[in-house]
Amino acid sequence: MPLYMLIRPSKKKSGTGTKGLHDYMHKHRRRTYAGSTAPQDAVPCYPVEAPQEFDVEGKELDPDAQVWKTYVREADLVDEELIDGWNKSMDVILIFAALFSAISTAFVIESYKSLKQDPVDPSSQTLLTISQTLMFIANGSQPASTPPTLEAETPVFKASAKAICVNVLWFLSLSLSVAVSLISMLAKEWCLEFMAGRTGPPGAQARRRQQRWDGLVRWRMKEVIVILPSLIHLSLLLFAIGLCVFLWDVHFGVAIPVVIVTTLAASAYFACTIVPLRYDFCPYGTVLSRFIKQFTRIRPQPSQDDPPQDEVMASALRWMIETCETPRSVDVALQSLAAAGDNLPPNTLEKCNAWGMIKRRFESIDTSEQSEQTRAASLYKRGLEAHPITRKKIDKLAYGYVNETRKLEYLVLGVQTTISSLINDIMSNTHSLDPATTAILQRCTLIGRHCLDSFVAGWGSDYTYAIEVDPEGLVEGLVTLLEQYLKGEAELEPVLYSVISASFGFVMCCNVAQRVTEQSANVGHVLRLVQAYSSGPMRPVLFFQDPITDNLILATLWLWISADYSTDLSSPTSSRYAPVETALETLWAGLMNTMYSDRSALKRLDKTRLAHGMLYLLANPNRFNLTADDSEAITTSLNMALWSPDLTFRIQNRHHTQYIQDISHNLATMANVAAFTPQICSALNILRYYAPWDDRYLLPTPEIYVFLVKYLCMSSNLNSPDTWSAHETLGYSPIPKCSPRLVEQLLMGDIISHLSNSLASDNRNQQVFARAHFGILFSMSLHEPDRSSPALNTLENALMRYPGLGNSLERQEEVAEELETELEELLTRDSDGINSYLREYVCRVLEVMLQRRCAPLPEFVSDQLKRVPDRLRGIKSLVNLETERSIVYTDVVFDSEGQLVPHSEEVRI
Incomplete structure (x- = not known):
């Protein structure tokens, strides 16, 4: 049985802690797996972390909360690694500076002599004069005049330019290396000061450390330390240049440059002494400054019992979220936002999309497995609900006061925050955006606040969000950008396209919820995008998942709000904002899928939400004047977006039967059915694939059944995709029994005449199809249990028009057997020439x-x-x-005529 050793993170400054133990056990485990030298009875040992601890509800940001313990632990690890790197770097600098100074000093000792007169020269002149005088004395003669060497004054010594240049460079190099050594020693003291004082409650430690860190960043201490090696490099460069000039010769004036370097070093030291006396969290400092502060200032002791939820706390949480590499540490930071109040600045956390990360983690948790996961899910849920509270003062809206709008508030703000964070990243990293696109993106960051103003009470009379957003104008601008991109007329980065698409879906949902625009105008915007995608170069040749279609799906989510069969508002647990909440929740999940490739939220969603918009359009082609190309593009987009090996899409029973009923109603009221036949065939076929069951079964209404039969009888192109689609749909539909509405539709559609005409057709498929359906009709007539049914009498009268019946109903059974024989002969004689779906359908009829x-x-x-x-x-x-x-459809209620019963007292938003 393996052993699991609980490992708690070490607080040793060396950073080794449990690392050695962990590495040893990891290596030992590898050796055990390899089976090389491990004993036979060796027990594997696995280091594991302690299980996550949870705070008391509402205490997630208290001084001893888990988030601050985690902050201190993670900060120690990060700071130790950072400071250790700095110290090692400065140790190298100091060693190199010492060696380099020693070397340059040896050269300077020799070079400085060229800056003054050589003492040997005057001595040589004096000796020459003495020698000449002695010579005169020895000769016994008196010199006629003073020797020339005595008459001329000794010339003043002057160093050469090359000598001065060499000494300037070398003395400057030596001074610079000494100055770098001084600053490096100071920097080591700054590092020591940064790591000092890490005791006390975790909350107080976190605040103190965060303040020092903010000071370190504000005063650019990293940049100062990074530049030190560059100064050494500069010193080495100066020495090399001087060496070159030395070989050329000399110049003068060394003192001033050396004084300047010395002055700068002294000024830096003086500044590092004075500045910390004025700014408490300045990362620079010297021993003298700390000594002065100790006697001249009494530091106020901040309260450690209840740290304020201010900018420092928000910065600390953001630092954890962006910096920590341990997933659990990030989880703890995000979970602590469950206790966020209205004093916590949200903008700092929104820049790193903290609430978007909370949503992603919340959706990825399986609450059915562990109690720990259930508690984490509860914290994430509370964190999402706390988001509006943090924005209360900024947005000037009364978030959280009305229970009915709480979910709507955090969904709107969550989607808005995710979009805004992406827009901020794009605008900060992209410098080629044109002013019009930039203006549109800036307006997109205000959509959520403008939407919530319609549902949440606010204060202040100077609110101008509606003017800045201009919802209708914003929709037009977004559609124009997307249309140009889909047609290939404009270039957009994939991230920018996804953000614009999500913004379009978001503003459409908000406009529909606020009843800003009409449904016809909204559908027009969607169709512009679908048509642009269908005709543009962005449409892929192969069938695979495409980010463009994923975003087109999001553009139709507003139809969940405007279409009236999504939610039972008469239920006591249902909110009148439920359709809006559902659409926004789906939009958020789709946004995480397109931007972060995170499908965890989509897997938990009812897939009807994603498909509803496009299926609703397909089921109502005449209402929205869809062309055959429009239907084909919508179908392709739907399939490419939803067909995935890790996602199973099944439409709810209620929605599926509503789509069928919509098509049936449209067929009954449509003035020109032929104009929309391809669209209806496409809609029926795709409804089979997204049915609530797995066998692609479709239950048509009498109107749909008669439509399919009539179309197949009258179709001139039997190899067209629409004909194949109709055959396939009919092949996966049940065979009807006699019923009043069916017989009525058969007569209204003059199906007997069309089938009779098909019997005489030259096309083998139409001949087979007509015989099979006459077989169905005769079987329907012969085996109807209620022989006195008016529908049966009407059907029998219609069948009298069948050519082979001879105006005698007694021959129905004989005619049915003749049809059986003819169908068997046609199938055996020319099976390959018959449509495969039709062949399968005829075999079903024969079996019956x-x-x-x-x-x-x-x-x-x-x-x-x-x-x-x-x-x-x-x-x-x-x-x-x-x-x-x-x-x-067992969970759906129908009336006596088989029509879907609408939800009672259903109200449109």
Whole structure:
């Protein structure tokens, strides 16, 4: 049985702590796996961290809270690594400066002599004069005059220019290396001061350390230490230049440069002594400054019991979120925001998208596994709810006072914060944005505040957000940018495109919630994007997940608010803002998917939310005047965005049956069905793939069934995609029983005449299709249990028009058997020439007819039906299209006519 050793982080300044133990056990574990030298009875040992501890609710930001313990631990690790690096760097500087100074000194000792007169020269002149005088005396003669050497004055000594240049460079190099040594020693003292005083409650330590860190950043201590090696390099450069000049010759005036360098070093030392006396958290300092401060100033002791939620605390939390490499440390920092109040500045944390990170972690937690995860999820949820509270003073809105709007508040602000943080990153890292795009992005950062002003009470009369945002104008500007990009007329970075798309989806949801724009105008904006994507170069050739389609899905989320069948508002637990909340929650999840490739939130969502907008458009082509190309582009976008191996999409029963009912209603009221036939076929086919079940089963209404039959009878191009789609849809639909509405639709559509015409057609597919449906109609007539039904009588009268019946209903059974025989012959004789979906459907019809007569099923029919779902086989596939809906959609209520019953007292936002 393996052993698990609990390892707590060490606070040793060396930074070794448990590292050696951890490395040893890790190496030992590897050796054990390799099976090389480990004993047979060796027990593997694994170092693990202590389980996460949680604070008392509401105490997550107290002085002894877990967040501050984590802050101190992480700060110690980061600061020790930083200071240790600085100290090692300055040690190298000091050693190099010492060696270099020694070397340069040896050269300076020799070079400085060229700056003054050589004492040997006057001595030589004196000796020459003495020698000449002695010579005259020895000769016994009197010199006629004074020797020339005595008459001329001794010339004044003057150093050469090259000698001076060499000495200037070398003395400057020597002085600079000594100055760097001095500053390096001071820097080591600054590092020691930064690491000192790390005792006391974690909250107080965190504040003290954060204040010092802010001072270190503000006074650019890192830059000062980094520049020290550069000074040594400069010193070495000066020495090399001087060496070159030395080999050339000499010049004068060395004292002034040396004095200047010395003065600068002295000034730096003096400044490092004086400045800390004025600024408490200045990272510079000397021994003298600390000595003076100790006797001249009494530091006020900050309260350690209740640290204020101010900018220092927000900066500390942001530092943890951005700097800590340990995921648990970041988790603790984010979880502490559960106790955030209205005094905590939100802007600092919003810059690092803290609440977006909370949302991502909240969605990724599986609360069914561990109590620890449940507690973490609770903290994240409270952190999201606390976000509006922190913005109360900035936005001047009464966040949190009305329970009904609390979820709406944090969803709007959460989406806005995520978008704003991305916009800030783009604007700070991109310098090529044109002024118009920059203005649009700046307006996008105000969408959330403008939206909440309609739902949350505020104060102040000088609010100008509505004027700055201009929702309708902003939508037009965003659509224009996206349209140009999708058509290939403008270039946008992928991140910028995703941000603009998310902003478009966000402002559309807010506009619909506020009832700023009409549905027709909103659909027009969406169709502009769909058409631009369909006709532009951005449409991929291969079928794979595409970020563009992911963003197009987000552009239709507003339809969840405007379409009236999403939420039961009569429920006591339902809020009138529920559709808006659902749309925004889905938008946030989609935004995290497109921007961070985080699909955890999408996996937890009801997938109907994502697909609803596009399915609603597909189900109502006549209402929005969709062209066949529009429907094809919407279908492609939907499939590419939703089909993924790690996501399973199943539409809710209520929505699925509502889409079917919408199509049925449109067929009944449409003036020109032929103009929208391809669109309806496409919608029906895609509804099979997103049905609430796995077998692609579709239960049509009588109107839809008759529409498909009539279209296949009248279609001139039997190889068109629409014809194949219609055959496929009919092939996965049940075979209808006799019912009043069905018979009525058969007569209204003159189906008997169309089928009769198809019997005489030259096309084999139409011949087979007509015989199969006549077989269905005769079986429907022969096996209707209620022989006195008016619908049956109407059907029988219509069947009298069948050419082979001979105006005698007694021949129905004989005619049905003839149709069986003809269908079997056609399938066996020309099977390859028949549409595969039609062939499968005809085999289903044959199976029903043969089961009615208790006749054996031919082998080729049985083989053809192997892949057909069980509920579409034989007599089990016979259903009443008017009553079957209540059986298939068990959790949906229908009226006596099979129509969907709307939610009671449903109210549109």
